[in-house]
Amino acid sequence: MTSVKEQAAISRLLSFLQEWDNAGKGRRAQILTKFIGTNEGKTGPELELEFSQGASLFLIRLTTWLRIVYMTGLDLEKILRSIGIFLCAVSSNRYLIEFLEIGGVLTLLEILGLEKIKEEDKKESIKLLQIIANTGRKYKELICESYDFPVFLSFLTRILARDDLKLAEELLHMRVVHSLMSAMGNTDHSNSQRLASLTLEFFVQMFPLVEEHVRKSMGEELFQLFLVSISIPPASAVAQDGTGPLVHRVKLVS
Template identity: 45%
Template sequence: MTSVKEPEAIGKLMVSLQKWDSAHKVARRCILDNFIKSNDGKTEPELELELSQGASLFLARLTAWLRMTYPFPWTIGDGMWVKKTTGNLKMESKAAWGAPIWSVNLSLALTNNYTYSTCLDKLLKSIGILLSAASGCRYLIEFLETGGILILLEVLGLNHLKEEDKRESLKLLQIVADAGRKYKELICESYGVRSLAKFLATSSSAEAQEDMQILLGSSDHGNPKYQNQVYKGLLAVLLHATPHHPHPTTPPPTPTPHPPPRAQQRVLQTLGAMQVGSMPPWGRRAVLASMSILPALTGAVPVSSALQAALGSSSTWKRTAWSTV
């Protein structure tokens, strides 16, 4: 019975993959919508059954489309660059962008619909279904082998992307961090703390800030190798400085923008939880007392001054905090 069904499954898989390869953006959006609706919450065996044992091939196509689309704030159509602007589309010639002819021809060859624009949120959600599948660790490994962490971190820093897209990227980074210590270390080794701290300082979305708070907290927990780096990154958000990564090829850091009060409050909560979790019981009362700088979040007192005063208000807190930096 298995030998009879196997050719049928292979044929079904090939048809599905060819349909994806030849589809334009609208058709791919429909494919992603159907995939999300019918496969959310499924396990690895269920996904393999649904995709005719070709889930890895489908993930490879999703990742390839992600790599080709997320960095570009424009589309290509009829030999013209179409730059996305707020509220409208502005047409400009290829010469105005200074794009060589070969790059445009290569772009047209890579996409059948002559476009780089994509539904990034649905693409990331579809990838998340595969990465979060129970017993689907191999999907996570395959995604990381293609540079998945770097892609997700770069998405957070692109100004032309929507806040919803960045939240989906945060959710995927959370899936990676929840997979274990070595995956948290991969995020930190990819300059993840700097990217996360900068996004926390610039994001105006309360939901995104909450997701970021959870991600930074989980990156610290069970990650002793980079615990100090996470701690310094959180302090840098409060002190309006970019955390420095001790790597000889690291470019000069740019100043971190002034974080909104809600982001500062979340940073303080995370720092307090980190200190309370890492201290013996006799020192926790001093930590909680020293973190009473929330009046600064109303704007009455600069956060940097209030933080320094709080650090100096308890010698116990000072010894414990700065001995880890």
């Protein structure tokens, strides 16, 4: 039998969820501000205690709201930060899985591909993608299953077409180069091969460490064939005086 204390906690949870469901855009923004201030840094068990073992019910609502409004850019930073509280929480693997199953990863990728979205919001989106990717191989595989790779390449090429070096550097930490090289070897999808090759070209041109990584992975003979096929000079052969854009360097994550 549920105790009086437990019944009161459940009643508070239901009241909170009902308030969220009935709230307009302005009120939801206020709820998110309070949620972030109250719960940032909490562990999974602490969040469950806060939400009477029903924290997932709010995460589902946050993800659904994100999918509804992300194209408008409305309160994106607050929504993403709120979701990040769940994904960052210690002992919160369940939240990660739930977010992936709802389609959260594809939404984050779509945010990166929208020109009208503010850079601050895109950075928050990248932070969440990094959290997921860094959790472990299991979650990297779940990410791969969550999106159509040709669609992802389309988003990626739009980002790189804007010469957004900051976003490009962040994407390198998500092992994008590894994924691109894998796609280039997939003979069953010629369009994906072409897009992957063009995107990898950008990274090889802009980041000398990427050139080094790709050269080692492909082998010298195949790497030279790759350079010929895309008709570009290797980054190591360009502007050694520190004046050109090719001097940008990032640490690759293996």
